[in-house]
Amino acid sequence: KIQKIGMVGVGSMGSMMSLLFAEHGYHVFFFDIEQSKMDDTQSKAQDVNLHEYVVGQDSYSQLCKSVSSDSQPRLIVFSIPHGLAGDKCLQGLLPSLTTGDIVLDCSNENYKNTERRQEELRPYGIFYVGCGVSGGYQSARAGPSMSPGGDREAVEKILSILRTVAAKDEGGRPCVNYIGPGGSGHFVKMLHNGIEQGMMSVIAEAWYILTRGLGLSYDEAGQVLRQWNESPELSKCFLIAIGADVNREKDDKSNHVVSYVQDKVVQDVDESEGTGTWTCEEAVRLHSPAATILSAHLFRCASADLKKRMKTEKVSKGTFATKPLQVDDQDSFIEQLRMATYFCFLLCFVQGLNLLRQKSEKKGWEINYPDLLHVWSAGSIIRADGIMSLLQSICSWPRMKPDGDGILTDQTLEKELSRSFDSTKNVVLKAVEGNMIIPAISQSLEYYKYSTHTELPTQFMEAELDYFGHHNFDIRGHGPGEAKKGSHHHEWKPAKGTSDK
Ligand code: 6PG
Secondary structure, three states: OOOEEEEEOOOHHHHHHHHHHHHOOOEEEEEOOOHHHHHHHHHHHHHOOOOOOEEEOOOHHHHHHHHHOOOOOOEEEEOOOOOHHHHHHHHHHHHHOOOOOEEEEOOOOOHHHHHHHHHHHHHHOOEEEEEEEEOHHHHHHHOOEEEEEOOHHHHHHHHHHHHHHOOEOOOOOEOEOOOEOOOHHHHHHHHHHHHHHHHHHHHHHHHHHHHHHOOOOHHHHHHHHHHHOOOOOOOOEHHHHHHHHHHHOEOOOOOEHHHHOOOOOOOOOOOOOOHHHHHHHHHHHOOOOOHHHHHHHHHHHHHHOHHHHHHHHHHHOOOOOOOOOOOOOHHHHHHHHHHHHHHHHHHHHHHHHHHHHHHHHHHOOOOOHHHHHHHOOOOOOOOEHHHHHHHHHHOOHHHHOOOOOOHHHOHHHHHHHHHHHHHHHHHHHHHHHOOOOOHHHHHHHHHHHHHOOOOOOHHHHHHHHHHHHOOOEOOOOOOOOOOOOOOEOOOOOOOOOOOOO
16 A cells, blocks of 8 residues: 655645645655755754655755655656646656556646557556646645546555545545556646636626626625626636635735736746646647637737737727726616626637547547546536536536537537527626626627527638639538538639729
8 A cells, every 4th residue: 555655846836735645654755856855845844844744855865765665566656837847847757667656747837748658658668647726726735626637557556545634525535546547647637727817708708797897896806706706607616716716815914916917828837738728739630619718818918018008009009998888777787797798608618628628539538527527526616617517417428429419419508508699798798888808608698699509700711712722622512511622613703893902
């Protein structure tokens, strides 16, 4: 039975996970290439009287030696930046690892790196498990949501440890389940972050409408979010709950902290990398129209370059400045905004799950969707009781099978989206009038419309493509419905007497 754990990387997440493991009786031996992080972790352990169980190491080899004495297989947990950092750690560890050892990578790693490392380690008989860990540093301390993927037998060997430390749902069930082979665990965490980004954009846009459009004070906006969080549709939604806190928080001079937060969201490590970017790449490559998620990501990217925005604002001379919204009945408009938020949140999940379905079809992952949703139901950043229980009931296996129809065909979901559609439309109409900035909300509406229509403007696009590119088209009412190129061509003729096309 594993009783010792080697922890590589003790930044904000790794140090908290070290304390969490120790609190549950495991001996944690940790190493980080940054001495300040080592010192910080040691003093945090001291503060909570866990220093005998959380012990710093001088090197990878010392760490492996300390973990080895009575535990087989050895478990080494990573919590490090993605990419090169992981490769370097593995290089450092490899001489001290032996057959049967398990590396559990709890970082936000790209699933492609995970799969590459799994292959590289296979000849040595060393297992590499890619595990999503969600909930930020607070959940890392209290119990995160965990999505391990890789060799099933290796995961089985460590599952009881993960169950001990993972977040628990209301019934006390641990929010960790085996996701699937290969890089599926990290892929699922990447998607989680994509969904998270979509939801965060939606709630930020709703907050903007409340404060800039309707002129609510931060305290009033906080109160609105608190009420939303008690409504059945948005009940116990973590991002709404912390949104209420963000609005209320004051500094020691009694100023609202949110009032002086700059409006730029920069990607931490490298702008061209990160879970948000990878989700968008996957969506584009798989032809999976994750419009809300993509739009939220691009919005975030645009926000990061404040200097550029300052220059272009001068050129546009504030023509598109926001204007207060004129609404007849403020309370009922806020209620519409609540339903619009629900509509968009649902679609963030729909887009994420459909993307996962397409990926697992290609990879043969056979994801158990209710199990996955259970992983996200507590501890994770995207936890939202009302939405999770609805999705749990509709993500049944036949529908989510690779050749199934996906969840947008579900009647229960359709009912929820239809009853919140008009509210979303009215919010978009009003918000556009007031030059509000609503990329994710408006894209959710468009996504739902084009996903559920059989008469799209692309009829005309297809005709133009055939005109100049011999693209071929299907005849309306006759062509096959599948996503295959059409079979019919027409020799389109320029109008007589016209010159330039
Ligand atoms: C979580 C979060 C966490 C976080 C990332 C995103 O589940 O705990 O998803 O992983 O969101 O730090 O950060 P960036 O998007 O800035 O990379």
